Amino acid sequence: MKGFLNRLRGVERDIIQQPVDDAAGAPYYEAQKNEVEIFEAAYKKRLPVMLKGPTGCGKTRFLEYMAWRLKRPLVTVSCHEDLTSSDLVGRFLLEGEATVWQDGPLTRAVKAGAICYLDEIVEARTDSTVIIHPLTDHRRQLPLEKKGQEIEAHEDFMLVISYNPGYQTVLKDLKPSTKQRFIGINFDYPREEIERKIIQNEVPELDTTQVEKLVATGRRARTLKDHGLEEATSTRALVYAGNMMVAGIEPVEACKAALVNPVTDDPELAEALMEIIKAHF
Numbered sequence: 001m002k003g004f005l006n007r008l009r010g011v012e013r014d015i016i017q018q019p020v021d022d023a024a025g026a027p028y029y030e031a032q033k034n035e036v037e038i039f040e041a042a043y044k045k046r047l048p049v050m051l052k053g054p055t056g057c058g059k060t061r062f063l064e065y066m067a068w069r070l071k072r073p074l075v076t077v078s079c080h081e082d083l084t085s086s087d088l089v090g091r092f093l094l095e096g097e098a099t100v101w102q103d104g105p106l107t108r109a110v111k112a113g114a115i116c117y118l119d120e121i122v123e124a125r126t127d128s129t130v131i132i133h134p135l136t137d138h139r140r141q142l143p144l145e146k147k148g149q150e151i152e153a154h155e156d157f158m159l160v161i162s163y164n165p166g167y168q169t170v171l172k173d174l175k176p177s178t179k180q181r182f183i184g185i186n187f188d189y190p191r192e193e194i195e196r197k198i199i200q201n202e203v204p205e206l207d208t209t210q211v212e213k214l215v216a217t218g219r220r221a222r223t224l225k226d227h228g229l230e231e232a233t234s235t236r237a238l239v240y241a242g243n244m245m246v247a248g249i250e251p252v253e254a255c256k257a258a259l260v261n262p263v264t265d266d267p268e269l270a271e272a273l274m275e276i277i278k279a280h281f
């Protein structure tokens with residue numbers, strides 16, 4: 001019971017509120033290519049979208065920005081291996097003597113005409129991926145099996161999933177029949193000049209030279225990806241390093257804490273990353 005309640009709370013925590021309807025509230029997003037245009041076209045035709053790319057490269061920020069731009073509420077669910085279709089759709093709960101139905105985040109999004117973002121859907125149980133099928137084609141319906149109901153999606157509803165190609169294995173991947181239901185937008189770490197802009201904007205107190213050094217360090221560190229590093233240095237990690245620096249931590253230590261310690265336990269890889277950092281700072 002406790003596990004169940006925690007799981008439910010976990011899902012509830014992931015709901016992000018309505019976007020703010022003014023320019024001042026726009027989430028900061030630096031476009032990489034034509035992703036804004038592609039997403040808008042998909043939204044216009046109510047086609048579901050898959051955001052593909054490594055972690056920390058801007059997928060979530062992009063979607064927050066798009067939700068703001070399209071003036072739609074955003075419901076985000078971080079998927080995990082225990083996430084079942086009931087966590088998404090809803091379930092009957094005991095309230096005193098009575099059982100009451102409680103909508104899950106996906107059902108609420110479907111009814112409200114929100115954008116529902118299933119982050120890392122591949123982590124969830126297979127029944128969760130199957131449940132979205134009728135929502136992704138012309139039917140635009142969500143089956144509430146336990147209630148014996150099918151609900152029609154609100155005309156503004158949109159489904160978005162994220163997918164990290166680096167994490168997939170033969171055992172854990174989306175079925176081709178699921179994948180081909182989506183418009184795919186590929187993301188990667190931003191180009192050098194764009195990444196500089198991002199870091200500068202995210203950590204305004206950091207001086208330009210430090211921003212340049214940080215971005216150069218990140219780019220060099222990414223070349224270690226093929227030498228055993230599971231995930232390359234992300235833009236998010238560079239933003240963290242910048243924040244540690246402006247919080248008063250000396251640059252090499254800040255980079256070690258943000259770019260090395262969290263990503264590897266291998267002493268040789270850590271050493272290789274440290275050499276790159278020391279060569280820049």
Ligand code: ADP
Pocket residue numbers: 028029030031032054055056057058059060061062190198202235236239
């Ligand atoms: P993902 O969802 O791909 O794991 P996020 O969207 O959470 O990554 O991005 C991580 C952080 O990197 C953001 O919080 C933001 O600080 C920064 N970031 C990455 N790309 C961009 C971008 N294109 N525009 C603005 N910020 C970005």
